[in-house]
Amino acid sequence: MSTESHPVILIVEDEEYLNKALLCAFEDEDFTVFSALDGNSALQLLKSRPIDVCIADMRLPDMTGNEFIASAKTAHPELQFIIFTGSIDYSIPRNLRDIGITREHVFIKPIEDLNSLIDAAVQAYRKMGQAIR
Amino acid sequence: MRAVLWFVYFIMIIPVNSGWAEGASVSPWHFPTGQYTIMTLFIGFLVLQMAVIVWLVTEVISRKRTEQALKDSESKFRNLFESSMDAIVLVNKDKALLDCNPSALQLFGVDSKKHFMSLTLADLSPKFQPDGSLSAQKAADYIQRTISYGSLQFEWRHQRVNGEEYDASVLSTSVEIAGQIIIQASIRDITDQKRALEMMVQSEKMMSIGGLAAGMAHEINNPLGTIMSAAQTILRRMSPELEKNREIADEVSIDIEKIHTYLEKRDIPFYLNGIREAGERAAAIVRNMLDFSRKSESIRAECNIHSILDKALELASNDYDLKKKYDFRSIQIIKQYANDLPRVSVIETEIGQVFLNLLKNAAQAIMQRSTEDKAPRIMIQTGRDEGWIWARIEDNGPGMDAETRKRIFEPFFTTKTVGEGTGLGLSVSYFIVTKNHKGQFLVDSQIGLGTTFTIRLPLQE
Numbered sequence: 087m088s089t090e091s092h093p094v095i096l097i098v099e100d101e102e103y104l105n106k107a108l109l110c111a112f113e114d115e116d117f118t119v120f121s122a123l124d125g126n127s128a129l130q131l132l133k134s135r136p137i138d139v140c141i142a143d144m145r146l147p148d149m150t151g152n153e154f155i156a157s158a159k160t161a162h163p164e165l166q167f168i169i170f171t172g173s174i175d176y177s178i179p180r181n182l183r184d185i186g187i188t189r190e191h192v193f194i195k196p197i198e199d200l201n202s203l204i205d206a207a208v209q210a211y212r213k214m215g216q217a218i219r
Numbered sequence: 220m221r222a223v224l225w226f227v228y229f230i231m232i233i234p235v236n237s238g239w240a241e242g243a244s245v246s247p248w249h250f251p252t253g254q255y256t257i258m259t260l261f262i263g264f265l266v267l268q269m270a271v272i273v274w275l276v277t278e279v280i281s282r283k284r285t286e287q288a289l290k291d292s293e294s295k296f297r298n299l300f301e302s303s304m305d306a307i308v309l310v311n312k313d314k315a316l317l318d319c320n321p322s323a324l325q326l327f328g329v330d331s332k333k334h335f336m337s338l339t340l341a342d343l344s345p346k347f348q349p350d351g352s353l354s355a356q357k358a359a360d361y362i363q364r365t366i367s368y369g370s371l372q373f374e375w376r377h378q379r380v381n382g383e384e385y386d387a388s389v390l391s392t393s394v395e396i397a398g399q400i401i402i403q404a405s406i407r408d409i410t411d412q413k414r415a416l417e418m419m420v421q422s423e424k425m426m427s428i429g430g431l432a433a434g435m436a437h438e439i440n441n442p443l444g445t446i447m448s449a450a451q452t453i454l455r456r457m458s459p460e461l462e463k464n465r466e467i468a469d470e471v472s473i474d475i476e477k478i479h480t481y482l483e484k485r486d487i488p489f490y491l492n493g494i495r496e497a498g499e500r501a502a503a504i505v506r507n508m509l510d511f512s513r514k515s516e517s518i519r520a521e522c523n524i525h526s527i528l529d530k531a532l533e534l535a536s537n538d539y540d541l542k543k544k545y546d547f548r549s550i551q552i553i554k555q556y557a558n559d560l561p562r563v564s565v566i567e568t569e570i571g572q573v574f575l576n577l578l579k580n581a582a583q584a585i586m587q588r589s590t591e592d593k594a595p596r597i598m599i600q601t602g603r604d605e606g607w608i609w610a611r612i613e614d615n616g617p618g619m620d621a622e623t624r625k626r627i628f629e630p631f632f633t634t635k636t637v638g639e640g641t642g643l644g645l646s647v648s649y650f651i652v653t654k655n656h657k658g659q660f661l662v663d664s665q666i667g668l669g670t671t672f673t674i675r676l677p678l679q680e
Contacts, residue, residue: 101441107448114455114463172440174506175433195444196502198495200451 093138093211097121098128098154099170100147104195108141111200112207125149125157132162138214139207144171152179159185166210167191168203306406311399312362314340326387326408328379338380345378349386349621365391365402377406384665385410417625418659425628425649432630436505443505447498450491457482507643521562522570524601524610524676528556531574532599535582547582555600563608563676565656570676573648577612577672580644584616584670606678607658613671618664627662652676 095112097119099105105121112119120135122128125146131137140158144151155167167187169176172195178187191210193203300307306323310316319335327343329335344354354376365371370392377387391404455461459475468475482488536547578597585595598613619627619634626632628649633642652660652674664670 101445104441104445104448107445107452110452111448111455114461116463172444173437174440195440196447196498197444198447198499198502200448200455 092117093166093207094136095119095207096128096131096135096137096140098123098125098140098146098151099143100124100145101143108200108203111204115204117204123147125154128154129157129161132158132165137162137165138211139166139168141168141170141203141207144169144173144176152182155185155187156181164214166207166214168193168206168210170203171195303405308343308404308406310340310362310402310404312366312402314358314362316340317401323406326379326406327377328381328383342380343377345376345384348376361391362402366393366400369393374409375406386413414661418661421625421628422653425646425653428630428646429650429654439505440502443498443501447495447502450494450498454488454491454495457488507647519564519566522565522567523562524560524565524570524608525556527565527567527571528554528574528599528601528610531571531578534571534575535578550582550585550595550597553596553598555598557600557602560601560603560608561678563678565676566651569651569655570674573651573674574610574612576644576648581612581614581616581670585614587617603678607675608678609673609675611671611673613669615669618666618668618670620666624662624664628660 095117097105097108097112099108099121100123102123105123109119109121120131120137122131125148128140128142132140140155142151142154146154149157151169151171155169158165159167167182167185169178169182169187169192171192174194176192176194178189178192190206193206197203300320303320303322306326307320308316308323309318316336316338319332324330324332324335327335329338340358341355344358346354348354348357361371361373370390372388372390375387375389376384378384386409388407388409389404391402394401394403456464457479458464459479465475468478532552581597585597593615596615598611600611600613602609602611623634628646629642630646631642632646649660652658657677659673659675661673661675662670663673
């Protein structure tokens with residue numbers, strides 16, 4: 087189960103190598119991490135695993151990242167999100183801003199340092215913890 | 220005709236004055252049977268004479284009228300000729316200039332008709348036409364064709380007496396006057412028309428390129444993300460500092476330090492860093508390319524265009540690169556700012572970037588010239604017209620040909636040597652002005668005459 091410094095992570099990214107690279111980075115830092123290559127299998131995983139933070143690509147084969155986050159947030163209100171996108175002019179849509187997603191949750195590919203992504207995931211999880219307490 | 224009439228008149232008056240009339244004195248008023256009296260003949264002649272005189276008078280009057288009508292018509296056509304908006308030039312088939320109207324004087328920049336008549340047809344065109352053909356040869360061909368077809372319409376590159384060239388649409392017709400074939404050419408300056416069309420094509424082209432670049436950038440960023448993350452993962456997983464790596468090495472009974480030493484000796488981390496650095500460079504290019512398609516988040520404010528220009532000028536003169544390669548301060552800067560220019564709603568940083576870019580380009584262009592006598596000069600002008608304000612940056616550098624001019628806004632198009640420019644500056648500027656500010660970005664250039672960029676910004680959006 088998750089500790090305060092180590093949230094459970096879900097990576098939703100359809101690019102297989104990239105998915106695996108992110109997975110490795112988290113695993114090596116002793117995180118519990120799951121991964122999915124599309125939106126529906128990610129939603130399935132969310133049902134059965136205690137996931138804290140989800141790192142989501144914005145272009146998935148079966149749905150948009152926006153749709154995925156909306157469905158996931160409805161089913162799991164405490165879930166936190168990091169947006170990982172290849173589109174450089176990405177602007178956060180209204181519905182995502184409403185659930186508290188800001189610029190610091192958005193990462194544009196390619197990222198220069200995987201550690202920054204790990205830090206952001208931990209930060210998002212801590213914030214959620216503070217909000218609950 | 221007149222001679223015949225006079226002849227008839229004389230025939231008629233002969234009997235009146237000659238001896239024939241003498242017999243009539245016997246009994247002028249009697250009509251002997253089977254015979255006309257002299258008196259009868261006399262009266263008949265008299266009536267005829269009157270008729271002829273009346274006829275002659277009316278003939279003279281109608282002739283006068285025709286002459287007047289001709290005069291009227293002449294002055295009407297002269298007036299049409301003189302007041303025509305189109306320049307009209309008359310030439311004979313040997314290419315000698317015969318006449319022209321005031322519009323022609325204005326179009327060719329000639330001060331008097333006398334001056335115009337002292338010119339030759341060759342003075343009105345540059346040596347070559349845009350298609351590369353010799354103007355003289357092409358003109359002779361067009362004159363020949365005008366004569367054989369009666370009329371001909373074509374486009375022509377003309378030249379004012381000050382050497383300035385312009386494109387014109389010409390309608391030439393051939394007329395025969397007093398046995399001489401004369402070519403009448405109506406000439407219309409179509410520079411503005413051509414520019415409007417060119418601007419439309421340019422804007423269409425740039426919008427499609429912009430869309431293409433944005434789509435392409437996204438497609439490139441995804442695989443780039445994979446490449447860079449993979450390189451980072453390899454580096455991480457080879458590092459003895461990562462606890463997890465030690466664990467796994469122990470598990471398979473390998474000394475991680477030894478692996479590390481081997482990798483270092485074979486420069487593996489060096490090459491992996493190469494991958495990372497190249498990836499970062501590619502990512503930076505994509506980011507720059509997308510600068511223009513990115514929705515601007517900066518705030519618009521009412522700004523004074525002159526202070527933006529002055530700031531850009533200061534940046535340009537302090538810019539290290541610029542100073543190292545070209546001494547900006549050796550360039551004479553002429554400012555001709557318009558008075559009472561209203562403030563305009565712009566994103567200051569963006570418009571400043573555009574001006575800085577244009578100033579840098581101008582400086583680089585000027586320094587490109589080899590040894591010429593013209594002192595390096597950049598002229599900055601501003602002004603306003605009907606709902607717009609404009610700023611113009613003009614250099615007296617080498618200028619560019621039409622092909623280059625048409626392409627300068629395209630991303631990655633550069634005339635600079637490799638490494639000196641990315642070819643993105645002008646295209647980003649173009650999108651800042653046209654897309655983010657709904658303005659216009661114009662370029663005027665001729666080889667040897669320098670380049671002028673004009674930015675027009677709408678006063679109200």
